[in-house]
Amino acid sequence: MTQAKSDLPQGTLDLLILQVVMLGPIHGYAIAQRIQQISRDILQVQQGSLYPALHRLENRGLLAAEWKGTETGRQAKFYSLTAKGQVQLKTETESWKQLAKAVRLILESSEADAV
């Protein structure tokens, strides 16, 4: 099992959170679960990074929060994406793709050289 906490590049966790929240209002615990599921257990988000990140995104106005009852009847803090958050998600996704592409190109070229 990979410990994603320190391996995730700076800012990547924010991007993942925004992406997960985009699907609809969701509480912190579910966000952690969802990231873990979708990444097929490769990424495991630690509470120690998740909650500070959530609060930071809320402070920056990218996420909105609301206390609501869950299906089990307990009160939980549900996060949803603001308009500003949607814009941010879009630009960050773009730049992440660019970066990933660039990194892949470089890695592949050096592999070819090495052969």
Next chain:
Amino acid sequence: MSWWRRLLKRQEMERHLDAELRFHFEGLVDDNLRAGMSVAEARRSARLQFGGIEQVKEECRDSRGTRWLETLFQDILFALRTLRKNPGFTLAAVVALALGIGANTAIFSVVNAVLLKPLTYPDPDRIIQFMLKLPTGITPGASVTKFNVWREQTRVFEDVSGYYVGPGLNLTGDSRPEQLRGMYVTANYFQLFGAPIVEGRAFTADEDRPNRGHFVVLSYGLWQRRFGGDPQVVGKALALSGDPYTIVGVMGPGFSTDPVPAPDVWIPCQFEPNSTDQAHFFLAAARLRPGITLDMAKAQMEIAADQFRHLFPGVLGIFGPQDGFTVEPLRDALVGEVRSSLLVLSGAVGLVLLIACANVANLLLLRAAGRKREIAIRASMGAGRGRIIRQLLTESVVLSIGGGAAGLALGILGVRALLAVNPGNIPRIGEHGSAITADWRVLGFAILLSVATGVLFGVIPAFQASRSDLGETLKEGGGRTGTGTGQNKARSLLVVSEVALALILLIGSALLIRTFYALQNVDPGFDRRNVLTMGMSFSGSPFKKTSQVSQLIHNAVQRVDALPGVLDSGLTSNLPFSGPGHSGLPFTIVGRPLANGSSLGRVGYVTVSAGYFDVFRIPLQRGRVFIDRDDDGAPPVAIINQAMARTFWLKGDPLADRIVIGQGYGPEFADSARQIVGVVGDIRDEALNRNPQPIIYVPMAQLPDGITALMARINPVAWVVRTRVEPHSLRSAIETELRQASGGLPVGSVRSMDEIEGQSTARQDFSMLLMTIFGSSALLLAAIGIYGLMAYSVQQRTQEIGIRLALGAEPGTVRNMILLQGMRLALAGVAIGIAAASGLTRLLASFLFGVQPRDPLVFLAVPILLTAVALLACYVPARRATRINPLEALRWE
């Protein structure tokens, strides 16, 4: 959510944070239960998965961005708790800081009122004053001829205005006669200074032309006092000095321009456009046109000076090629030489604060030693070094703000009290310093100074305290801490700098005290004890011709001299110690060729009655003094002073020469050649610290009518009476005789010569007083600093000293050991202080009189005084050391 709402809703947010994390934790537990764990196992596993809940909370709080403020609040609350637990320390520190910050705030409030506050006129930075560039320096001043040239420079200036306080107007009529202070102004003066007219209007340009009649604008005070604020007065006539003046308007309250005090009435100057009057008797100011810089205006004034030279080639001797015109911002011109004395005082008071800081820093170091364990425990609990330094600095800033608040109140009250006692002739401070207030600048200064002070004295102790070695401190015994050499070194350094700073201040104040006594003992060349002076104005009176003045002098002197208690009486155009010297006039000596120009130079010109020299007991060196018969029927005569004789008669006999005065100054000054009949002793009549200048005395009874008429218009005269008794006791008797002799003219500003002298040295006395206060505070603070350090050191070394004594050391040896330790520091401070002071006292040179900046006596006596005080401060702890009981000392701890 804005940061302050986040801050206010801190508790709610904490609750939410807790609930959110708890929800997450419960989620983990539920999952574990679902996976088939027992309840206890599920919780244990969840706790392991979750990690440190407090750490997560801390990081969430950090991400809020209001963290620094919350910490600050915590730190401040903690600081207040700590300080309250140490009332002795807190009181000592706050008092020292209140003194230091208070003194600085006091001086700054004066600096603020005098140098910083903008003038209260519209767009004040654009107002300039016209200045004359003379070989003796740049001085404000204007003559009608020059003013008319400046008024032409319309490309750079607008609202070129002239103004001066006239000789005083006599308000007679219904009730008690009163001498009014009248300011003569050109019509655009009101526009230039934005004068608020509350009733009626200002003068029109037409009313400011010659021979258009008499007009007056009343001050608000006079309007209320004499007319009960009746708006119907506008358009009515007011009898001033015998002439009817039409009241055209009433000025709003609080308006004034220099020279202060504010006048009772404003009257149009009505300058002659084609005047040839070269006398400098008023001030001129103007506004720079939009887009014109000060430098452009100055350049234009060079051109104006050439124009003036072309217009009046005859007055080349008075306005030579080396003379010129210039302008200065009005504020700079007003403040003048006060700026430098305020800057010196600011520097001095800053040193006092530095000493106070050193003292408090030392207190903090001592206390930090006692808190070493507390700090070590906090460090071991995970507080970073930065965090500890921040906490300690917060404590010192809380302290300094407490001191600053007390100091602010103390400073403002103190300076107003001081100025009420001695206004010190400082410009712009209002009546008895009423313009000195705690405005936002003073408040900001006090706050800034407090915070800066807190950081300054807190930073060394904070770094020292936070550097402590954890393990060592915790292992060490509880009480015996703080003997580390690093701390002792810092403390010693602080004491040395305190002593050095105190020495500098003490030397400065000693030099000013020496100046004060030198001024007290300077021989002014005349006897100013028991002389009463009274001002009188001939403006608008019948005394416009010399023969009338001559008759008045004759009658008045006869009446006053007949009063019991009166020895001599006389009249003069220039009272000693009042006003900026004499209106100089050019002169020539009959038969002596002129090297260049049209005169031999400009010299002081004083008109007096025959009794003048007797009243002031000015010694006659040669020839004779004036007699009653020196009037317009007798051959013209003059008397010169020794300085004049020395300067212009290197060889030859002045008594054999005749002089012509005022040539080229226009027809008003036309005078015949005067025989010099006497030489009198020099008097220091400008100021005690000014060397006597050449002066010509001319009998009032023998002046050309032109000068008498001019003087009546621009210059008040003063009666001087030598009495056998306390001068003020004869005041009303003399006043009555003068009024009767003059046909009802009132007298104004009745003062004894002693009072006038006091007022003339008020500013120097004020600086001396302040410097002495600063110097004594510095001495006291330094003594406390040395005492504190030595007392602490003895306490620290109790055990060691006990062992020494137990092993048979003589008490004297122990005492000397402690004394030596303290005196080494004191003497180091004294040595540094002497070196620094010998460089710094140069800055005081222009304030000193009769003493050199490196006066050996001062540089010997002050270090001895300081050393003696330091010895005393060391002696008390040293004596205590000898009384240590060896047995008890060894049992200590």
